[in-house]
Structures are given as structure tokens and as C-alpha cells.
């Protein structure tokens with residue numbers, strides 16, 4: 001049997017097989033979470049015209065000194081219209097928040113600073129107002145370009161778009177964007193014991209939980225499931241399903257189970273016989289039997305069948321692969337240094353323990369979440385982090401520091 005490859009080396013080998021995918025256009029309405037393929041510079045100034053920051057009166061600031069001063073109101077400026085009036089000394093115009101400042105005005109007096117602190121909805125603007133406070137030029141106005149100048153770089157390539165990013169792009173008037181194409185992932189679950197959720201469970205069988213979990217992970221990290229199927233532990237069935245999966249032109253084929261040393265673990269054999277097996281068995285726990293290779297030139301990652309092992313190997317290997325395909329930094333993920341609340345044992349493999357990290361007395365503390373068996377999903381459900389015990393370390397004592405990867409947050 002070959003030596004176990006270190007997690008670092010295995011990841012290096014995997015990542016060398018992937019490059020960023022090409023760009024495509026998507027509508028802004030569908031761009032949340034997508035990755036910008038090109039940086040964006042502002043095509044216009046924002047705000048595009050100088051406007052009022054308050055409901056009040058546009059004035060010439062000098063006319064309000066010394067307060068109080070009575071000014072003649074010569075018109076009304078709602079938002080959305082170009083004012084046709086011009087202010088001369090001693091004049092004011094009623095103006096609403098967001099409305100264009102009229103010629104001659106250089107400040108706004110909020111309605112609260114006048115002798116008429118409410119607008120009467122049944123009345124046109126008053127003939128005159130008294131400014132009870134003075135204002136300086138520029139007060140309560142938002143000048144053209146205050147937020148953004150034409151040509152200013154606002155979003156870099158590689159930004160995973162958030163709601164506020166989309167808001168800004170919409171304010172430029174964009175309707176579509178160039179984003180990196182979503183990685184297409186084919187998912188294959190293998191196992192004679194698998195029964196799909198919704199069907200009754202005969203003795204000896206289990207529901208297929210990896211299929212749904214891995215599909216959700218693919219989507220969570222920006223990929224698209226282009227093919228999904230379940231096959232029994234039969235080499236011919238596995239080969240046929242590989243062929244069908246490849247018809248969907250995936251960027252990556254992910255299999256679940258059948259990669260260890262069992263008599264009916266055929267997935268690795270199929271990759272080795274019909275394709276190329278570049279890597280098998282990694283020095284990590286859980287997840288040791290991970291396999292990696294290619295099948296008709298398409299990269300294949302064989303995840304171990306135990307659900308926690310499949311999840312952990314997805315986080316360690318598939319997430320950086322998806323990041324690379326999307327043009328994101330491969331290994332960026334939210335993490336935190338924690339203080340252990342209990343001793344954590346390992347067997348010397350790089351361990352990804354399921355942990356509950358909480359904030360207590362000014363620091364992050366971690367303890368193990370439920371039974372750590374690699375078949376036990378409750379540990380992952382209770383956990384909010386994967387706690388890393390480095391390779392070669394058999395025990396981390398209570399109060400020691402360790403790195404934990406957050407599982408709750410959106411990872412990009």
C-alpha cells in the first residue's frame with residue numbers, strides 16, 4: 001500500500017489540475033453569490049447631480065446670517081424634476097430629500113430649523129419662511145460625485161457578489177454582469193446499501209444522505225450540480241454511470257464511497273483501470289481513503305463514504321478546487337484561533353474534529369461536539385467549526401490553542 005500523502009501535498013496536487021473557468025453574462029437579479037470576472041469601474045458620478053440631503057428649503061447660505069432671517073419662498077422642488085427656478089438674494093425654494101438643488105442655492109435648511117417645522121399636505125408651499133438657524137455653504141446637500149467619481153475602481157475581479165454590491169451596480173444602471181461560469185459538478189453516490197430518502201428502509205439498508213449533503217455543499221460554494229445519480233457497488237454499473245455523468249460535460253466528477261479497501265469498493269479501481277489515479281490515501285482523519293485522478297480527462301475526486309469523512313474531505317479539498325475554478329483564493333476561509341476547553345486526542349493524522357466554538361470571557365473556546373465517529377452526522381449538526389489537530393500531534397491538552405474553521409458562515 002502506498003504511503004499516506006500529507007494534506008498539504010495532496011491539496012497541491014489537486015489544485016494543479018484546475019484553472020479559473022471562463023466568464024459568462026448574468027442578469028443582476030441572478031448574480032447574488034456569483035464571482036465577478038472583471039473589475040468594475042464607475043461609468044458615472046454618484047450622486048449624478050447635487051441634491052438635497054433633507055426635506056427643507058434650498059437657500060443661499062449667506063442669506064441665513066445672522067439668524068433669524070425671513071426668506072421669500074419662490075417655488076417647490078420635488079425629487080425627480082429639474083428645477084426651473086433660480087434663487088436670488090433673499091429667496092428660498094421648498095425642496096425634498098433627493099431633489100436637484102436649484103441654481104443659486106448652496107445649502108439646505110431642514111424644515112425643523114424654520115418657523116414651520118411641518119409641511120402641511122393640504123397647502124402649497126408657504127409664501128415665506130423664517131430660518132431660525134444659519135447654515136454654511138454645503139450644509140445638508142449631497143454634491144455630485146460625493147460617493148463615487150466616474151472611472152473610480154469600485155469592485156475587483158474575484159469579488160463574490162453580495163446584496164450591497166448588486167445595489168451599487170444597479171445604481172450605475174447595469175442590467176447584466178460578467179461573472180465566472182459556475183463550476184459544473186457531477187455527483188455519483190455508490191453503495192448497495194443505499195436507499196433514497198422517501199423510500200422505506202429495509203433491514204441492512206440506510207438512506208442516502210451524502211447525495212443531498214454533497215449537492216448542497218456544491219451549491220453553497222458556488223457550483224452547480226449538473227448530474228446526480230446513485231449506483232450499486234458493481235464495476236460495470238459504476239463505469240456506465242461515469243460515462244453518463246461525463247455526457248453532461250462536468251468540470252469535476254465527485255463520487256461518494258467505494259474508495260477504501262473493502263471487497264466491494266470499486267470506485268478507485270474504476271478510476272485506476274479506465275482513467276488515471278494520481279492520488280490515494282491522505283494523512284487525515286476523517287477522510288484517509290480519499291482518491292483523486294481523472295476519467296476521460298475530467299478530474300475525479302473520490303470522497304470516502306462515511307458521511308463525516310465525505311463532509312470533511314469536501315471542506316479540505318473540494319472547497320479549494322471550487323474556489324480555484326471560480327478564481328477565488330483557493331484556501332481562503334473564515335477561521336479563528338481557539339482555546340481548548342478539553343483535551344483532544346488524535347492518532348497523529350491531521351484531524352478535523354467537529355467542535356462547538358463559543359465566546360466566553362473575551363476569547364473563543366472550543367469543545368468537541370457529540371460522538372466523533374465518522375459515520376455520525378449529529379456531530380456535524382451540533383458543530384459550528386472544524387477544529388484542526390496538526391499532523392503528528394497525538395494529544396492537544398486543555399487550554400492549548402488551535403485553529404478552527406467556521407462552518408456557519410458563508411465562506412466566500
Ligand SMILES: Nc1nc2c(c(=O)[nH]1)N[C@H]1C(S)=C(S)[C@@H](COP(=O)(O)OP(=O)(O)OC[C@H]3O[C@@H](n4cnc5c(N)ncnc54)[C@H](O)[C@@H]3O)O[C@H]1N2
Nearest residue numbers: 189191208209210211257258259260265288304305306309
Ligand atoms: N480495513 C479497513 N477498513 C476501512 C478503512 C481502512 O483503512 N481499512 N478505512 C475506513 C475509513 S477511514 C473510511 S472513511 C471508510 C471509507 O469507505 P469507502 O469510501 O470505501 O465507503 P464505503 O465502504 O462504501 O462506505 C463507508 C460507510 O459510509 C456509508 N455510506 C456510503 N455511502 C453513503 C451515502 N451516500 N450516504 C450515507 N452513508 C453512506 C456506508 O454505508 C458505510 O457505513 O472505510 C473504512 N474502512
Ligand code: MOO
Nearest residue numbers: 286287288309374
Ligand atoms: O478516514 Mo475515515 O474517513 O476515518 O472514517
Ligand SMILES: [Mg+2]
Nearest residue numbers: 258260262265
Ligand atoms: Mg469501503
